[in-house]
Amino acid sequence: MTNDRRLELWLPRAMSRRRLITGTGAAAVLLAACGGDDTATSPSTQGGGQSTGGSTGTAGSPATTAGGSATTAGGSATTSGATPTSGGTLRVGLVGSTNDLIDGQYIVSKADQARCVTGWDPVVNYDTDFNISFEHSLAEEIETAAADNYVIRFKEGLEFHNGKPVTAEDIIYSFQRRIDPELNLAPGLAELLGPDGMTAIDDRTIEFQLLRPAVTFINSLAEYTTTIVPVDYARFDGDVSTQIGTGPFMLESFTPGTESVHVKNPNYWGSGLPLLDEVQIIDFADAQALTNALASGEIDAAIDIPFAQVATVESDSNLRILESQAGNWLVITMAIDQAPFDDVRVRQAMRLIANREEMVERVLAGHGRVANDMYGVLDPCYPSDIPQREQDIEQAMALLAEAGQENLTIDLFAPDDTAGLAELIAVFADQAQAAGVTVNAQVLDGGTYWGDEYTKRTFATSFWSTRPYLIQVAAGSLENAIYPETHWPPPDSDFAEKYEQAIAETDDGARCEIIAEMQQEEYDDGGNLIPFFYNLVDGHAANVRGFEARPNLLNLDHYGRGWKNIWLEG
Amino acid sequence: MGIAKFIVKRVLLGVLTLVVVSIVVFALTQALGDPVEAILGREAQPASVAAMREQLGLNRPVITQYTDWLTGLVSGDPGVSFTNGVPVLEVLGDRIWNSLFLMLLSALVSIPIAIAVGTYAAARRDKAFDSTSSATSLVLASMPEFVTGLLLIVLLATNVWQVFPAVVRIRPGEAPWVDLGALVLPVLTLTLGVVPYVSRVMRASMIEVLESDYIEMARLKGLPERTVVWRHALPNAIGPTLQVIAINIAYLAGGVIVVENIFNYPGIGLALRDAVTDVNVPVVQFIAMLIAGIYVVVNLLADVGTILVTPRLRTRLR
Numbered sequence: 001m002t003n004d005r006r007l008e009l010w011l012p013r014a015m016s017r018r019r020l021i022t023g024t025g026a027a028a029v030l031l032a033a034c035g036g037d038d039t040a041t042s043p044s045t046q047g048g049g050q051s052t053g054g055s056t057g058t059a060g061s062p063a064t065t066a067g068g069s070a071t072t073a074g075g076s077a078t079t080s081g082a083t084p085t086s087g088g089t090l091r092v093g094l095v096g097s098t099n100d101l102i103d104g105q106y107i108v109s110k111a112d113q114a115r116c117v118t119g120w121d122p123v124v125n126y127d128t129d130f131n132i133s134f135e136h137s138l139a140e141e142i143e144t145a146a147a148d149n150y151v152i153r154f155k156e157g158l159e160f161h162n163g164k165p166v167t168a169e170d171i172i173y174s175f176q177r178r179i180d181p182e183l184n185l186a187p188g189l190a191e192l193l194g195p196d197g198m199t200a201i202d203d204r205t206i207e208f209q210l211l212r213p214a215v216t217f218i219n220s221l222a223e224y225t226t227t228i229v230p231v232d233y234a235r236f237d238g239d240v241s242t243q244i245g246t247g248p249f250m251l252e253s254f255t256p257g258t259e260s261v262h263v264k265n266p267n268y269w270g271s272g273l274p275l276l277d278e279v280q281i282i283d284f285a286d287a288q289a290l291t292n293a294l295a296s297g298e299i300d301a302a303i304d305i306p307f308a309q310v311a312t313v314e315s316d317s318n319l320r321i322l323e324s325q326a327g328n329w330l331v332i333t334m335a336i337d338q339a340p341f342d343d344v345r346v347r348q349a350m351r352l353i354a355n356r357e358e359m360v361e362r363v364l365a366g367h368g369r370v371a372n373d374m375y376g377v378l379d380p381c382y383p384s385d386i387p388q389r390e391q392d393i394e395q396a397m398a399l400l401a402e403a404g405q406e407n408l409t410i411d412l413f414a415p416d417d418t419a420g421l422a423e424l425i426a427v428f429a430d431q432a433q434a435a436g437v438t439v440n441a442q443v444l445d446g447g448t449y450w451g452d453e454y455t456k457r458t459f460a461t462s463f464w465s466t467r468p469y470l471i472q473v474a475a476g477s478l479e480n481a482i483y484p485e486t487h488w489p490p491p492d493s494d495f496a497e498k499y500e501q502a503i504a505e506t507d508d509g510a511r512c513e514i515i516a517e518m519q520q521e522e523y524d525d526g527g528n529l530i531p532f533f534y535n536l537v538d539g540h541a542a543n544v545r546g547f548e549a550r551p552n553l554l555n556l557d558h559y560g561r562g563w564k565n566i567w568l569e570g
Numbered sequence: 571m572g573i574a575k576f577i578v579k580r581v582l583l584g585v586l587t588l589v590v591v592s593i594v595v596f597a598l599t600q601a602l603g604d605p606v607e608a609i610l611g612r613e614a615q616p617a618s619v620a621a622m623r624e625q626l627g628l629n630r631p632v633i634t635q636y637t638d639w640l641t642g643l644v645s646g647d648p649g650v651s652f653t654n655g656v657p658v659l660e661v662l663g664d665r666i667w668n669s670l671f672l673m674l675l676s677a678l679v680s681i682p683i684a685i686a687v688g689t690y691a692a693a694r695r696d697k698a699f700d701s702t703s704s705a706t707s708l709v710l711a712s713m714p715e716f717v718t719g720l721l722l723i724v725l726l727a728t729n730v731w732q733v734f735p736a737v738v739r740i741r742p743g744e745a746p747w748v749d750l751g752a753l754v755l756p757v758l759t760l761t762l763g764v765v766p767y768v769s770r771v772m773r774a775s776m777i778e779v780l781e782s783d784y785i786e787m788a789r790l791k792g793l794p795e796r797t798v799v800w801r802h803a804l805p806n807a808i809g810p811t812l813q814v815i816a817i818n819i820a821y822l823a824g825g826v827i828v829v830e831n832i833f834n835y836p837g838i839g840l841a842l843r844d845a846v847t848d849v850n851v852p853v854v855q856f857i858a859m860l861i862a863g864i865y866v867v868v869n870l871l872a873d874v875g876t877i878l879v880t881p882r883l884r885t886r887l888r
Contacts, residue, residue: 258741282739285834295729296736
């Protein structure tokens, strides 16, 4: 019976940072805000006019063309020489809620991520070195004519789940949907590309004319939500038959908050793939129930095992832990235009107080690696030659004394809904005592924390996932950034100009030089205290084969690239 | 007729209680937070925010919102979910039945056990069974449900033995009894939460009854002790216990929420948790009223049951 109060104008939920971590328990959880690219490299394009060949995946295969590419992915599954077998049902557990959605080009939570990757393929992807690759994606070549003009050629013979071929109309529709201001799926891309910026050269080659020069356009193509959908595609609204994509599995049923069932796509462009017959993605209330389900064999794989449970899972001979290094980071932020942090010496002092190794032990239970106050660690332009900052209490106290801030007392805030932040401020407060600094660690309720005061506080915390350096700068380190947490850059700095230069620079070497300068400035004077990068920690049953522990942006080895390489042994 | 009038009075009182509860629930959910901000996020355009407030009916005066909601509730239409516009009953659908089934099953298991334990302890007063069950009851009563639940999981599902599943998986469209083995641990958790209280009260009531004259008479007549206890004492001891039984059954309605979270049981407990986080007011209100309704109904049944079981009170009604 229809309800005449039913919402007609239901607006798509805008991305809220809090939503992304609701319900994910103690494991590190955090997810890109929409609009930011979820990746860590600058594009590996050559100087203008040359096309990018596909860089190779871990299996060492050459640039991929239609169809054949996927078999190289099959190669990586046979790590111990066992032969992959077809068939079977994989049950994957993760934390979800009745707010789950299915949209080939949009996600809010990790549950949505998993479902998106299962049914849709991105335009380009990253390999394990975070260079652009075409191994798991729909494009086969990108030609960079200029920083604002790109020609993308897609693989031949691509089909959707219903057998319909992928055409230029579908590709153009997909991009127009991505930048549609009403849907607001990718604000970052919408600033670069206008609805008339795409021209079909032939049925599988499209020219993109950007509104402004930006080499970060290619990074936006590598987002796992930049997928190709059929013309007139819309978000799941109750009818599974509308959820058509190009991915390895097709949607058979979906009950938000409970489970979704995906069946093998017989028309998948990766020949011989996927290996499984069916994938069930099952929602759990919290990470504890999820871990229990894995331990008692109710599910075959689970994402975000709480750090405290990792040892238990490892000691179970039927289970395996899958740990990937990524570039996700937690941060203590200092507003550079508010006392006492408007004095750069106080900022430097705080960074010298931190004992980063201890933080990795106490906050992450060892599941991470020390950071150097700079983000974008997986970006090829990351300046690894900058010396690692170590704890130096003496120097910190000297700087504070110079700035007239010895025996400083200050409040530091964290939310209660993000794994690791409450622990981080407690540990930092401990460490600060040695320097005579009294830090009042205050944990606020999540709703309050991310409310009006967020990005206005003097001394606070935050979380970010892996991004290329320039994308992260746009997200948090410019005056008009989406989340300007530290109110960077300082007024007399040319950081913003360098950013404009960098995104228009198509030569990798030149761009890396500019980025190195920008990173150096943030390293010296910035308001971010970044102590570590934390790992993604997942678990699976021993008979689930095909996952590899390698640097990744998403859990479970990028969800097995839509589970296509995953098979069940025995 | 005394009883009929009594029942009618009690029902009216129950309805009045529910009305008062509805006012309190409505007032409290207004304090949950701003649903529009929860749905659209912090950076929503003022135009979108205004449009959504209009759609959700938040611009109407509070009294109108309340009366509209109440009339809808009574006529079987508790509104639509704020987050996706789907009618609340459709959103909760199977979950309501799943939760009710779990409650019912737990009640059917725990109450007879509690009565039996209390009776036996009273009959063998101060002996081994009595002291052991007293001590155990005390320990169980002091443990919060989630502790009991997690201990059972560690003991029987994941660590020590692996006899039962650690989670309950009911797939959409399946009946909740499709996998009774999976229900053992949740029901056991709830049972261990209820038995201590009911058995203690049963024991106390039974002790008192066993000391009364007519029991003495029955024993003097030579009836076997078993008959004395189960046929003569028990029906009289149950009366006072019915109120406690009612409270505990109603408590199950709330206890189910904790258990659902631990065992990932697809019921209204999980839906409530999500709804609160999302400030999904209609869903929260409906679940609150549902649980209140269960309380009122169960208490009503207990009152009526007490009357029926206690002839003295029946005569007083005339």
